[in-house]
Amino acid sequence: xxxxxxxxxxxxxxxxxxxxxxxxxxxxxxxxxxxxxxxxxxxxxxxxxxxxxxxxxxxxxxxxxxxxxxxxxxxxxxxxxxxxxxxxxxxxxxxxxxxxxxxxxxxxxxxxxxxxxxxxxxxxxxxxxxxxxxxxxxxxxxxxxxxxxxxxxxxxxxxxxxxxxxxxxxxxxxxxxxxxxxxxxxxxxxxxxxxxxxxxxxxxxxxxxxxxxxxxxxxxxxxxxxxxxxxxxxxxxxxxxxxxxxxxxxxxxxxxxxxxxxxxxxxxxxxxxxxxxxxxxxxxxxxxxxxxxxxxxxxxxxxxxxxxxxxxxxxxxxxxxxxxxxxxxxxxxxxxxxxxxxxxxxxxxxxxxxxxxxxxxxxxxxxxxxxxxxxxxxxxxxxxxxxxxxxxxxxxxxxxxxxxxxxxxxxxxxxxxxxxxxxxxxxxxxxxxxxxxxxxxxxxxxxxxxxxxxxxxxxxxxxxxxxxxxxxxxxxxxxxxxxxxxxxxxxxxxxxxxxxxxxxxxxxxxxxxxxxxxxxxxxxxxxxxxxxxxxxxxxxxxxxxxxxxxxxxxxxxxxxxxxxxxxxxxxxxxxxxxxxxxxxxxxxxxxxxxxxxxxxxxxxxxxxxxxxxxxxxxxxxxxxxxxxxxxxxxxxxxxxxxxxxxxxxxxxxxxxxxxxxxxxxxxxxxxxxxxxxxxxxxxxxxxxxxxxxxxxxxxxxxxxxxxxxxxxxxxxxxxxxxxxxxxxxxxxxxxxxxxxxxxxxxxxxxxxxxxxxxxxxxxxxxxxxxxxxxxxxxxxxxxxxxxxxxxxxxxxxxxxxxxxxxxxxxxxxxxxxxxxxxxxxxxxxxxxxxxxxxxxxxxxxxxxxxxxxxxxxxxxxxxxxxxxxxxxxxxxxxxxxxxxxxxxxxxxxxxxxxxxxxxxxxxxxxxxxxxxxxxxxxxxxxxxxx
Numbered sequence: 001x002x003x004x005x006x007x008x009x010x011x012x013x014x015x016x017x018x019x020x021x022x023x024x025x026x027x028x029x030x031x032x033x034x035x036x037x038x039x040x041x042x043x044x045x046x047x048x049x050x051x052x053x054x055x056x057x058x059x060x061x062x063x064x065x066x067x068x069x070x071x072x073x074x075x076x077x078x079x080x081x082x083x084x085x086x087x088x089x090x091x092x093x094x095x096x097x098x099x100x101x102x103x104x105x106x107x108x109x110x111x112x113x114x115x116x117x118x119x120x121x122x123x124x125x126x127x128x129x130x131x132x133x134x135x136x137x138x139x140x141x142x143x144x145x146x147x148x149x150x151x152x153x154x155x156x157x158x159x160x161x162x163x164x165x166x167x168x169x170x171x172x173x174x175x176x177x178x179x180x181x182x183x184x185x186x187x188x189x190x191x192x193x194x195x196x197x198x199x200x201x202x203x204x205x206x207x208x209x210x211x212x213x214x215x216x217x218x219x220x221x222x223x224x225x226x227x228x229x230x231x232x233x234x235x236x237x238x239x240x241x242x243x244x245x246x247x248x249x250x251x252x253x254x255x256x257x258x259x260x261x262x263x264x265x266x267x268x269x270x271x272x273x274x275x276x277x278x279x280x281x282x283x284x285x286x287x288x289x290x291x292x293x294x295x296x297x298x299x300x301x302x303x304x305x306x307x308x309x310x311x312x313x314x315x316x317x318x319x320x321x322x323x324x325x326x327x328x329x330x331x332x333x334x335x336x337x338x339x340x341x342x343x344x345x346x347x348x349x350x351x352x353x354x355x356x357x358x359x360x361x362x363x364x365x366x367x368x369x370x371x372x373x374x375x376x377x378x379x380x381x382x383x384x385x386x387x388x389x390x391x392x393x394x395x396x397x398x399x400x401x402x403x404x405x406x407x408x409x410x411x412x413x414x415x416x417x418x419x420x421x422x423x424x425x426x427x428x429x430x431x432x433x434x435x436x437x438x439x440x441x442x443x444x445x446x447x448x449x450x451x452x453x454x455x456x457x458x459x460x461x462x463x464x465x466x467x468x469x470x471x472x473x474x475x476x477x478x479x480x481x482x483x484x485x486x487x488x489x490x491x492x493x494x495x496x497x498x499x500x501x502x503x504x505x506x507x508x509x510x511x512x513x514x515x516x517x518x519x520x521x522x523x524x525x526x527x528x529x530x531x532x533x534x535x536x537x538x539x540x541x542x543x544x545x546x547x548x549x550x551x552x553x554x555x556x557x558x559x560x561x562x563x564x565x566x567x568x569x570x571x572x573x574x575x576x577x578x579x580x581x582x583x584x585x586x587x588x589x590x591x592x593x594x595x596x597x598x599x600x601x602x603x604x605x606x607x608x609x610x611x612x613x614x615x616x617x618x619x620x621x622x623x624x625x626x627x628x629x630x631x632x633x634x635x636x637x638x639x640x641x642x643x644x645x646x647x648x649x650x651x652x653x654x655x656x657x658x659x660x661x662x663x664x665x666x667x668x669x670x671x672x673x674x675x676x677x678x679x680x681x682x683x684x685x686x687x688x689x690x691x692x693x694x695x696x697x698x699x700x701x702x703x704x705x706x707x708x709x710x711x712x713x714x715x716x717x718x719x720x721x722x723x724x725x726x727x728x729x730x731x732x733x734x735x736x737x738x739x740x741x742x743x744x745x746x747x748x749x750x751x752x753x754x755x756x757x758x759x760x761x762x763x764x765x766x767x768x769x770x771x772x773x774x775x776x777x778x779x780x781x782x783x784x785x786x787x788x789x790x791x792x793x794x795x796x797x798x799x800x801x802x803x804x805x806x807x808x809x810x811x812x813x814x815x816x817x818x819x820x821x822x823x824x825x826x827x828x829x830x831x832x833x834x835x836x837x838x839x840x841x842x843x844x845x846x847x848x849x850x851x852x853x854x855x856x857x858x859x860x861x862x863x864x865x866x867x868x869x870x871x872x873x874x875x876x877x878x879x880x881x882x883x884x885x886x887x888x889x890x891x892x893x894x895x896x897x898x899x900x901x902x903x904x905x906x907x908x909x910x911x912x913x914x915x916x917x918x919x920x921x922x923x924x925x926x927x928x929x930x
Contacts, residue, residue, distance in 0.1 A: 003103035004084055008041045011107050011155070012136030018082040027081040032057055032067070033074035035147070037089075038139060040098035041106050042151045047097035056147040072096070108138070108155075115158060119165055124173070127166035128182055134159035135185075160186060160196065167199045176206035176308055177273055187216065191223045194236050201239055206308050209301070211265055213243050257317045257337075258300050258364065265301055266437055267412060267430030268294075275302045275407065279362075279390055282405045284383055286368075286393040289409035290567040290584060291513035292468025295394040298409060299364050303392055306362055312390075314361035322367035327374035334378060338363070349378055353385040360388035368395035369566070370520055376401055396517055397565040408567075411465030415457040423453040431460035431470055438474035446477050455482040462489045464584045469510060491589075514590040517568055524552045524559045529568060533591035534604045537640025538572075538582035547607045580637075605648050612638065612645035613660040620663035622697070622813050626846030627885050635667035646680060654687035662694055665701040666843075669708070678705035696722050696738055700816070703745050712749055719745030736772040737814070739765045744779055744816065747786075755783065771814045771847070774803035778815075778854055781861065785820055790864040797858045804854065807847050815850035817843040819857065819893075843889070852881035852890055856897050863901055871901055 007017040014034065016023040028034045035057055040046050048056075050068055058067050076089050090097050098104060111133055118126035138155045142148045163182045170179035180203040187193070187200050197220045204213035217232070217240040224230045232240070278285050279302065287295045303316045319337040324330055331348040335341075342351045363382070368375035376399040379391050383403065393399060398406035412431040415421070426432045426448065435456055439446040448456060459482070463469040476485045521529060531548035532539070541557060549556040560581065563569040568587060572580050583591060595601050617623075619632040635642070642664060649657035661680045668677030681702045685695070699722050706714035719742040726738020739762035746758055759780055766773045781796035845853070855878035862871035875898050882890035 003099065003101040004088065006084070006088065006099050006104045008037070008104070008106045010038060010041065010139050011111070011133055012140065014038060014139060014141065016079070016082070018079065018084045021082040023078055023082045027078040028074070029078070030071055030074040032071040033078060035142070035145070036068075036071045036096075037075050037079075037098065038142065039147055040089075040096065041104070042108070042148075045097075046099060046104055047095050050091065050094050050096055053096055059146070068096075107133075108151075112158070115162060118162070122169055124166035124169040124175075124178075127162045127169075128178070131159045131162040131166070131182060134162065160190070160193075164195065164199055167203055171203060171206045174308060176203050176305070177269075177276075179203035180207055180209070192220070192227060194220065194233055198236050198239055201236075201243065205243060207305055209265065210243055214240070217243070257315060258303060265297060266434050268298055268301070271298065271410070272302055272305055276305050278405050278407065279306055279392060282403065283389070284379060284391045284393070284399075284401060284403055285405045285407060286395055286398050287407055287409050288395055288398050288565075288567055290466070290587065291396065291517055292466050292510070293409045293411070293567070294467040295409050296366050297467075299366065299392050299394050303362050303364050306390070306392075312361050314359040314388075316362045316364070318364045318366065320366045321371055321375060324371055327371045330371050330374040331378055334363075334365070349381045352378075353381045356382065356386045356389060358388070359386065362390045362392060365391055365393040368393055368399065369397055369517070372397065372399065375399065396520075396567045412460075412467060412470070414460045414465040417461060421454045421457055423448050423450050426453055426457055429460065431463075431465040432456060434467060435460060435470050435474045438471045439477035442475050442478040452482040455486050459486050459489065462486075462585055466584060466586075468513060469584075469586055472510065489585075510586045511590060514568075514587055517566060518590070518594070520566065521568075522562070524554050525562050525566070527552055528556065528559045529563055530591045530594035530598055531600065531604055532563075532569065532581075532583060533588050533595050534601075534608045534644075535582075535641060536644045537638070538580045539641065540578060540580055543611065543641075544581070546611050547604065606652065608641070609645040609648040609653070609656065612641050613649055613656040616642060616660040616663040621666050622844045623663075626810055626812065627848060627887070628813050628843065628845045629887070630889060631667035631670050635664055636671065646684075650683060650687050654684060655692065658684035658688050658692075658698055659694055662697050662701060665705075669704070674705050674708045678702060678709065681705065691725055691728075693734070696725055696734070696741065699725075700741050700745075703748070707748055715745040716749035716751055719743075719749070733769055733772065736762075736766045736769040740772050740776045740779070741816070743776070744818065747779065747783060759783070770803045770806045771811055774800045774807065774850065774854075775815050777803060778850075778857060779818065781857060782818060782820060785857075785861055785864065788864075790861040793861040794858070794865070797854055797861060800854050801851060801858075804847055804851050809847050811846060813844045813846050815845050815847075815853070817845060817853050819853075820860065848881060848885055849887060849890055852878045852885075852887075852894070855881070856894055859897055859901070863904060868901070868905070872898075875901065 005019050009015050015025075016037070036053065039053065039056060040048060050065060054065065054068050057071070072089060072091060076084075076086055079088055080086070087101075088099055090100050111130060114126065115130050118130060134155050137143065138152045139148055143152070163186050167179040167183060170176065170182075180200060183196060183200040183203055187196050190196050197216055201213040201216050204210070204216065217236065220236070221232055224232060231237070275285065275287075275298070287299050289295050300318070306312070307316050317338050319334045321330060321333060324333050331352055332342065335348070335352050338352075338356070340352060340355050342348055365375065365379065372395065375393070375395070379393065379399060380401055382389055382391060383401070398404060412434060413429050414431045415426055415429050419425070427436070432448070436446070436448050459473055460470060463473060473485055473489070476488070480488075518526070518529065528544075528548060532544065534547065535543070541560065544560060545556050552559055560569065564571045564581070568583070570582050570584070572582070595604065615634070615638070619634050621628055621631050642660065646657045646660050649660065657680075661677075661684045665677050665681065668674070668680075681698055685698055685702070688695075699718050703715045703718040706712075706718070722738050722745070723742035726735045726742070729735045729738065743755075743758045743762050746755060759776075762776060763773075766776055777796045777800035781793035781800065784790070784793040784796065843849075855874045859871040859874035859878070862868070862874060875894055878894045879891060879898070882894055
């Protein structure tokens, strides 16, 4: 009879299968039983003497076979669940054996056999798969057990061997980036392993990343010195010296005629990989982007990698057009750079392509934007007549040729403002890496630490991750501290002047970089570009058309598209429906200078303020449909533009600023921007001393912010101001609303001495105004509840529901949502904190939502009086209304109330079950206006 087939997995976890049937995890009653099986599966011949097993598994107990017998018994029982025979684990003559009759296979055995096969076949992909399996770790749940350490070391060595064996084959196949990607994590966990570091240096060099290869050596040398006071061996040092002199690369792929970088190239790994892939499939790739985006450096690095991943026997060639001012000289300049001789008997382009037709090479055609038409003519001829040539062009706009891949160079990644600032974490961002590297070149003592990390992160964000801007800022580190450099950014155009050798004049300052692009614009583009500086934080096509389109010969959309093509404006998609545009900060500063010189600034600012204030009022959540949703996302998207618009409106048309602030206040509340919202409202009210129909809403919003900020005492005087305005109103509805809000704010301020008088007086003024009367009866119920009198609250709530039933369903929002917040409750005679509160923010709703909120308050009153069935029924009705209206905030409030009901009853896991027992009563309550 054939032995049973036992399969054991130990890489990345542990499980056992017997003839395809898994042993359940719950079958292992003793952890030592699992350990026993693992140790036998790892042992040579899958057997060990019992004394060795005892010493390995119970080292602290000494030699005790009782423990071993218990573990053996438990292991046999576990395996029996999957149908194994008892002799699968056999103890004979003092030796414990696993599957002594054969049939056992472990994933480690399979992996070692696969390694031998891959090594013999020189298959780098299979070797990398083996390394990936090893990286999962052997028995990770036992990583701290002494008995597993030798086997884990074996797996680590197997991973190392697989990667080192794969790397040379990958480089030979032109896959140096894959080799580097496999070696980098190995070098991190083996920081003083010279063979691994040498392999990584070779992979980086083969990938065209010579400076990264040098950095690997420097890191290794520093680590060896720190830990062992030793230096790298002769083989490693020799490779390093060859790298420094450019002699290490054995896969040069022909002659290089590229500009040698004066500084280390940082980052852009994913971009290089993507561009190399594009260049292998397409013969014309154009890198576009604004001045200072790093197009030239990136193109050179991509060309170097191309030479190592593809066959270009005629080498790499650089044609720099930046110094060409006459378009007629483009072809001649290219011929000179390519070391071609042109005869005078044929047209220049034709003569050039005739000599290149049989060659195989890469041409980096740099700085095409100012002679774009002539450059496009040349490239078109090369692509048509020279099949062995790949063109990698750089330009601030695409060439717009058939078959061209236009690839916009992105900014370097910048730190996320929402993440905590940590110096070690920041170095993951390429923009920070560049700043630190260039700052250390200017000031070798510079270090990124916790003291300057926040400032450096802020600078990289302000400069939009643009390499030139970051390099110019970092160069200031020679004589300025980071905070002093950051202070320059408001005037970055002129303050950040180049201190970098060999920087072209057009990039000596940020102003020169933008000016170079501006001079290439047509008349409409020159007119629109400065106007766009009036926007803050970006803009939409609609906003630009409404504010900045006057006097142009072409449609604004076409002109804007031209500015995007020329890399002066960035286009970003906003969801699936709308594009959004913005300018880099230093580009916006340049455009603002041009706008100031044009004499259009005041008119554009006025139009900007008008349009954004109008749009804010149009999406005011309290003035729209009777069913009020959360504030429009427009407020968050256009927050910067709205700030600029309101600041201008405060000076020139304060009434517009006040209305915009009233429209925006709920958005500020929802975003937690209480202090800023309060500041805008206070400033707008101060600028509008003459009372208008919007002052009541502004004063009430101000009161809610004050209360939210913990200044309850401010509510009462604001309520009195509202009452004064209401007494002079001719409209009965406005008088009634003012009287009601006065009562509401007095309640929030806990003015109990005058509360009843105010409530009674207001009630007389509310006759004939059902919506406000409904809100007022709801308030009186809350007052009763806050005094611990739920029986008095219930009839008031019934009255409120009655008034709401008489109110037309389509009236605008009128009901300011309030509730109670209990801070403590009594449980079995003990006072305990409960903090029963909601998270609704400043809601003003219509009839349907008001009914649902009143039902929630009714549930609270019923709960406080022990009528739990009534409370549950009211909450069910409230939830039904909120859900039917799609009101997620209201639904959350009702669900919170249901949770409080079940908490009161001790039913923490309850859902729809009806409560059956009595609650504790709240002992401390405070009003909350939501």
